[in-house]
Amino acid sequence: MITVEHLTKRYGAVTAVDDVSFRCEPGTVTGFLGPNGAGKSTTMRMICGLSPVSSGSATVHGVAYGDLPNPGRQVGVLLDASAQHAGRTGREVLSVAAQLMGIGSRRVDETLERVGLAGAPAKRRVKNYSLGMRQRLGIAHALLGDPTVLILDEPANGLDPEGIHWMRGVLRDFADRGGTVMLSSHLLREVEAVADHLVVIGSGRIVADGPKDELLRSAGLVVRALEPDLLEKALVGAGIDARFAPDGTCTADAEAETVGRVAAGAGIVLLELRPADSGGLEEMFLRLTSAPTEQEVAA
Amino acid sequence: MSAATITATGGTGTAVPSPSLARLTGVELRKMTDTRASRWLLGIVLLAGVGMILVQMFSGDAADRNLSEFFGIAQMGAGLLLPIVGILAITGEWSQRTALATFTLEPRRGHVVAAKLAAGVALVVVTVAATLALAAVANLAAPAVTDAAGEWTLGADEPARAVLYQLTGYLVGAAFGLALLNTPLAIVAFFALPTVWSIVGGVVSSLQDVAAWLDLEATTTPIIDGSLDGEAWAQLAASMGVWCLLPLLVGVARVVRTELT
Numbered sequence: 047m048i049t050v051e052h053l054t055k056r057y058g059a060v061t062a063v064d065d066v067s068f069r070c071e072p073g074t075v076t077g078f079l080g081p082n083g084a085g086k087s088t089t090m091r092m093i094c095g096l097s098p099v100s101s102g103s104a105t106v107h108g109v110a111y112g113d114l115p116n117p118g119r120q121v122g123v124l125l126d127a128s129a130q131h132a133g134r135t136g137r138e139v140l141s142v143a144a145q146l147m148g149i150g151s152r153r154v155d156e157t158l159e160r161v162g163l164a165g166a167p168a169k170r171r172v173k174n175y176s177l178g179m180r181q182r183l184g185i186a187h188a189l190l191g192d193p194t195v196l197i198l199d200e201p202a203n204g205l206d207p208e209g210i211h212w213m214r215g216v217l218r219d220f221a222d223r224g225g226t227v228m229l230s231s232h233l234l235r236e237v238e239a240v241a242d243h244l245v246v247i248g249s250g251r252i253v254a255d256g257p258k259d260e261l262l263r264s265a266g267l268v269v270r271a272l273e274p275d276l277l278e279k280a281l282v283g284a285g286i287d288a289r290f291a292p293d294g295t296c297t298a299d300a301e302a303e304t305v306g307r308v309a310a311g312a313g314i315v316l317l318e319l320r321p322a323d324s325g326g327l328e329e330m331f332l333r334l335t336s337a338p339t340e341q342e343v344a345a
Numbered sequence: 346m347s348a349a350t351i352t353a354t355g356g357t358g359t360a361v362p363s364p365s366l367a368r369l370t371g372v373e374l375r376k377m378t379d380t381r382a383s384r385w386l387l388g389i390v391l392l393a394g395v396g397m398i399l400v401q402m403f404s405g406d407a408a409d410r411n412l413s414e415f416f417g418i419a420q421m422g423a424g425l426l427l428p429i430v431g432i433l434a435i436t437g438e439w440s441q442r443t444a445l446a447t448f449t450l451e452p453r454r455g456h457v458v459a460a461k462l463a464a465g466v467a468l469v470v471v472t473v474a475a476t477l478a479l480a481a482v483a484n485l486a487a488p489a490v491t492d493a494a495g496e497w498t499l500g501a502d503e504p505a506r507a508v509l510y511q512l513t514g515y516l517v518g519a520a521f522g523l524a525l526l527n528t529p530l531a532i533v534a535f536f537a538l539p540t541v542w543s544i545v546g547g548v549v550s551s552l553q554d555v556a557a558w559l560d561l562e563a564t565t566t567p568i569i570d571g572s573l574d575g576e577a578w579a580q581l582a583a584s585m586g587v588w589c590l591l592p593l594l595v596g597v598a599r600v601v602r603t604e605l606t
Contacts, residue, residue: 117452125449132441
């Protein structure tokens with residue numbers, strides 16, 4: 047379990063992370079979403095004790111990261127897959143970590159096998175690795191100590207579609223066996239397929255935090271009618287917040303039944319009536335994360 | 346999602362003890378020797394020792410061609426580059442960005458620094474042992490290729506003094522690395538600063554006395570010469586205080602607080 051409370055990071059006059067609080071629960075995958083520069087990596091570095099906090103606190107299993115004895119055995123961390131010695135082989139990178147954590151070389155081989163780097167790739171030097179292979183090595187590094195918590199910063203970067211599919215499987219399996227997963231991304235689609243819980247950060251502040259399904263539901267409905275003009279009139283008349291795209295597709299913030307009854311009452315033929323899903327969430331994501339900037343402009 | 350399932354995953358729980366300083370030292374030693382670049386550097390350290398032995402073999406008096414002299418001169422060669430091993434042991438973590446992984450696995454950063462210094466001691470002992478072997482080979486070969494006394498006498502204090510000499514170099518290098526956390530900067534500073542100090546000391550007459558106390562090259566040579574008297578010890582301590590302890594303290598304070606990206 048990861049608990050972040052009122053975490054704040056200031057660099058001079060700039061507040062990179064502003065009073066951030068959230069929790070990552072055991073048995074769940076938490077997607078930590080936000081555009082580049084929103085404060086995701088800074089937050090994760092503070093959780094891992096790599097960056098001093100200005101105020102607030104972050105704990106893993108109720109303990110500050112820096113106070114964990116042998117943290118690699120409890121928390122698997124991948125913050126930057128490129129931050130490995132270019133001259134070491136993949137196997138050597140893991141062997142060094144295993145020696146530090148006090149685990150045997152059998153575990154190194156098992157983990158290499160698990161991430162698909164066993165055999166020849168393990169003997170190659172990291173400088174000859176593709177970004178995807180570095181990510182796999184980074185995930186291996188995180189899994190090596192058999193931890194109960196995973197903290198991964200943009201782990202899908204550079205992975206091919208097969209690799210992304212594989213990683214989702216690894217994370218899902220990890221969480222299903224009771225582990226806690228926190229993974230960040232600036233791409234909603236990367237995260238939504240595996241996350242149970244979403245924490246959205248924009249300009250250093252949490253702008254949304256909740257179960258994925260709830261956030262998806264709050265993203266509204268997609269409604270398409272034979273005659274969009276009539277639908278717009280009917281929805282506005284019923285006091286339903288609706289936005290129309292140029293092609294006539296409408297996003298409505300309401301329950302499906304409500305919209306259906308309004309349409310039926312007005313005799314409108316509906317062609318589509320469904321939850322907005324990722325499209326709507328993506329829109330919400332963009333809206334939420336860009337909102338503080340707009341406010342700043344307005345102010 | 347209950348406590349039961351958590352323990353089912355966590356094979357280890359919270360009872361795992363922190364890594365001991367001995368284990369950390371072993372890890373740091375491994376990191377100093379597990380890449381091609383690091384092995385080349387250590388090879389070149391010994392090669393510099395060999396080079397100085399050859400100079401000794403083919404110049405100077407035949408009487409000076411013996412184990413003790415070969416061993417002593419080899420220290421001068423190896424000592425030129427051992428400080429760079431010390432610098433890289435620290436700055437490599439930043440240039441290769443492995444500090445991120447290192448301090449994630451061991452958040453007690455001071456322990457990691459201590460382990461790097463301890464690993465240096467081990468490396469110095471091995472280096473001195475290797476130069477002793479090289480000096481012995483040279484002493485065996487010398488009578489065959491040139492006039493040589495070929496004496497085998499070696500005082501018990503000589504290897505100990507060699508270790509102390511190499512250790513000063515390694516530690517000063519590591520201290521510069523810690524204070525600057527940047528490989529080229531630390532190497533340039535290491536070679537330039539004491540030289541600049543000697544020049545300044547030579548030019549500014551009022552600084553001449555001070556210069557003698559802080560000129561590392563001058564204060565460490567008596568270790569190898571075996572001419573360490575009371576004043577020489579004091580001068581060694583003073584120069585190490587300025588060029589080693591000071592940057593070491595600055596560096597440790599910096600490393601413990603620094604933000605890792």
